[in-house]
Amino acid sequence: MAATTTAAAAEASTTNFTDILKNSVVKNFVSDIDLTKMGLSLAVAFFIGFFIYILYKRVFSGVLYSKSFNVSLIGMTMVTAMVIIAVNSNLVLSLGMVGALSIVRFRTPIKDPTDLIFLFWAAAAGIVAGAGFYSLAIFGSAVIGLILFFFIKRTSFETPYLLVVNCDGDESEMAVHKLMSQTVKRFNVKQKNVTPGNIETTLEIRLRDKEGRFVNQISELPGVRNAVLISYSGDYVS
Secondary structure (H helix, E strand, O other), X not given: OHHHHHHHHHHHHHHHHHHHHHHHHXXXXXXXXXXXXXXXXXXXXXXXXXXXXXXXXXXXXXXXXXXXXXXXXXXXXXHHHHHHHHHHHOXXXXXXXXHHHOXXXXXXXXXXXXXXXXXXXXXXXXXXXXXXXXXXXXXXXXXHHHHHHHHXXXXXOOXXXXXXXXXXXXXXXXXXXXXXXXXXXXXEEEEEEEEOOEEEEEEEEEOOOOOOOHHXXXXXXXXXXXXXXXXXXXXXXX
């Protein structure tokens, strides 16, 4: 008798757990899409994407700014939100989208890691907005934007420069280093190429001001053939 009661209780527990799981899945997927919620989700996704667009344009410090890439951040946010809205409406459709999106391959190379951060940010904001978590999407985007703005702009306060100097010997090279120690905030040698009768030195420097008049002084030193000042992003490949 006790064994029968235990078996019945276990069966009832299993049935209840199955019913709870089934009801949870059914409640999370609705057949009809609320137009108000859909419009609100797309509007939130657009404004967050536009915020990402403005921030990316403001903090961009690369060589060539790509407007098409920046506009694609808005599109990615809204498209991702639209996909999540559709996924929430139908269980079968969600499984089909998972299979379809799993075969998508992006072959566009991302050279700057910061661009990858903005891409993931746009996709994540679209997912959260499409799922209906508007507070999380807005608050999270605001926090991420402030952090990125602070760290990216802080690193660009001191713009690094490369100075390429060609001179004919050690004496002229020492004269260049002596003048550099007096006119710039700091410098260090990145590359030195020595050939018969010529020494080419590449130095990374930080200016005390935004003026580059000291380059004229360097080019007038005895033994210096030419001096070239180049602005760069801080990444150097020798």
